[in-house]
Amino acid sequence: MSPDKAPSGGRFVVDETDPAAVVTPEDLTEEQRMMADAARAFVQGEIKPRDEQLEKLDYKLTVDLMRKAGELGLLGADVPEAYGGLGLDKVSTTLLAETMAEASSFALSVGAHVGIGTLPIVFFGTPEQKAAYLPDLAAGTRIASYCLTEPGSGSDALGARTTARLTPDGTHYLLNGSKIYITNAAFADVFIVYAKVNGDHFTAFIVERGTPGFTIGPEEKKMGIKGSSTCPLFFEDAPVPVSNVLGEVGKGHLIAFNILNIGRFKLGAGCVGTAKEAIALAAGYAAGRKQFGRPIASFPLIGEKLADMNIAAFVTESIVYRTAGLIDERLATADPNAPDAGAQAAKAIAEYALECSIVKVFATEALDLIADEGVQIHGGYGYIQEYKIERIYRDSRINRIFEGTNEINRMLIPGTLMKKALKGDLPLLRKARALQEELLQPMPLPSFDDTLSLETFRLAQAKKTFLAVGGAAVQKLGLRLEQEQEVLVALADIMIGIYAMESALLRVRKLIANSGEARAENAIQMTTVFVQNTLEKIETLAKKTLAALEQGDALQVQLSVLKKLMRAPLVDTITIKRSIAARVKEAGRYVV
Structure with missing residues (x-):
């Protein structure tokens, strides 16, 4: 498929999508499911029996188990076959990330290695760099780490102060500076490090462990993810061969930001896996715990919590796999053998930067809700380390911080959309003008006799609301809009709601088409509840935004x-959620 025919990012705000074109978990092949089974068997057989030891930060054990994972092919899914990997598509690697999530901190060590640690070389490495590093990274004989954050630059990645200066003989760059919060630092062999050449040109380097002048600091004492290594790094005239410049000098931002996009949606995949585990733990506990002479699962308020948890997981799963499919489709337009393969891959990934940010925000906040309700269902036992839900609760909190804070990602969502509109990639302004004309006409409600007809109508309402409120914001604020962070975040949350509702709707429509309404009943009900609840939130966000833009009669007109x-x-929704909860309780786990 040529790039001009592949769907472009952000179009969900203005266009309709064919359900048949969307990737859903129900589309997974037998081969993909067998791969997930192999990963699940590895977690059950190798990781969980050593869970307590891993949580105590046993470096040797972590490295040994990562090498075992490499022997099974679990570390090479994203690495091309030519370099010892499996060369799988992003849907398959998303499924692997979801399946590995039950490995807790070990899953984070693996995720950082196979994702943000290895992918920079996969996408941007020279043939020589790929040949030198990728086979070992795929096999787990060498472990990778990604080094971007500094004491003075977190969300402002380009504000990095680590420098690189060319030696007089032109053979090496000397790195000076420091990095913090680096995952896998204590035992990694290969580090993707960002520094500014001559203090100005942001550039990526491949730095090997043992480089003179490169030292690793002590472990951070963290709230959660205690079984993963997190250390600072220090560089004092550390020599890095010029052949280890990754990509081009001064083009490190292309690598950093596009790899973070991949990391964001893969983080969403991990959230799906942990969410499913938390639901199983909560449902199992609720079934066995008795109060007032009966299992607490029989109480409606516990059932409502289980239903809300299941709905959040269902929608998260829907947006994660939809986004993985979109990225696969766009990456298929890039030529991995072309001289500018890295630039092509960067452009393909950047196309869905907006959707990756949505996945990151929605998935991490959905998991926090699920983990919190899981602890609440456990009561006092949920606060005790003996019960895994306690660890899930602690571990989940970091997700809203790394891979770009949720606040930063929210800012990126409408900003990216507006840039696309101004470049002519999206007919946003034309759609907004058409809406103004539509609003002058009578708008009678249609009949809602068909399955999901109300939810489809409500999705269209949400898109029109975004156009109306976003148009009012642009008209009122102009270039000042980017400084009005509260307004931008409100617009972002409306867009997140639209993408989430549409992803669930498309998934359930596809499920109905392929399997019939009876099979899709639970998915239909979850989508119904989610759409209504989301529209209520969107209406509140729209009112808040309009009140910030207008006053008096002008505000009343907008309202x-x-x-x-x-x-x-x-x-x-009360009655519907009771039906959903009954299915979760009967299954004792997440159910679609």
Whole structure:
């Protein structure tokens, strides 16, 4: 497929999507499921029996187990076959990341290695660099680490102060500076390090362990993910061969930001796996714990929690696999053998930067909700380390911070959309003008007799609301919009809601088409509840934004337009959630 025919990022705001074109978990092949089974068997047989030892930060054990994972092919999924890997698509590697999530901190060590540690070389390495490093990274005989954050630059990655200066003989760069919060640092062999050449040109380097002048600091004492290594790094005239420049001098931002995009959606995949584990733990505990003479699972409020947890996991799973499919489709337009293969890959990944940020925000916050409710269902036992839900609760908190804080990602979402619109990649302004004309006409409610017809209508309402509120913000604030962070975040949350609702709707429509309504009943009900709850949040966000933009009569006019857009029948979510909860309790786990 040529790039001009592949779907472009951000179009979900203005276009409709064919359910048949969306990748869902139900599309997984037998081969992909067998691969996941192999990963699951590895976690059950090798990781969980050593769980307590791993959580005590046993470096040797972690390295030994990563090498075993490499022998099984679990570390080479993203590495091309020519360099000893499996060369799998992103949907397959997403499934692997989800499956490995039950390995807790070990899963983070693996994720950092196979993702942000190895992918920079996969996408941007020269043939010589790939040949030198990728076979060992795929086999687990060498472990990778990604080094971007500094004491003075976290979200502001380009504010890095680590420098690189060319030696007089032109053979090496001397690195000076420091990095913090580096995953796998204590036992990694290969480090992807970002520094500014001559203090100005942001550049990526491949740095090997044992390089003179390169030292690794002590372990950080963390709230969670205690079984993973997190250390600072220090560089004092550390010589790095010029052949170890990754990509081009001054183009490190292309590598850093696009690899983070991949990391964001893979983080979402890990959240899906942990969410499913938390639901199984909570459902199992609720079934066995008795109060007032009966299992607490029989109480409606516990059932409501299980239903909410299941719905959040279902929607998260839907957006994660949809996004993986989109990235696969766009990457298929890049030629991995071309001289500018890295630039092509960067462009392909960047196309869905907006969706990757949405996945990161939605998935991490959904997991936090699920983990929190899981602890609540466990009661006092949920606060005791003997119960894994306690660790899931602690471990989940970091997800909203790394791979770019959720605040930064929220800022990126509308900003990226506006840039696409100004470049002419999206017909955003044309759609907004068409909406203004539509609002002048009567807007009677249609009938809602067909399955999901109300939810489809409500999704369209959400898109129109975004256009109306976003258009008002652009018209009122102009270039000042980028400084109004509260307004930008409100617009981002509306977009997140739209993408999440649409992803669930498309998935369930595809499920109905392939398997019938009876098979899709639970998915239909989860989508119904999610759409109604999300529209209520969008209406609140729209009101808050309009109140920040207008006053007096002008505000009342805008609110009347919003009221016109938001008209729709309400559904009885209490009764629906009781049905969902019954299925979760019967299965004792996450159910679609």
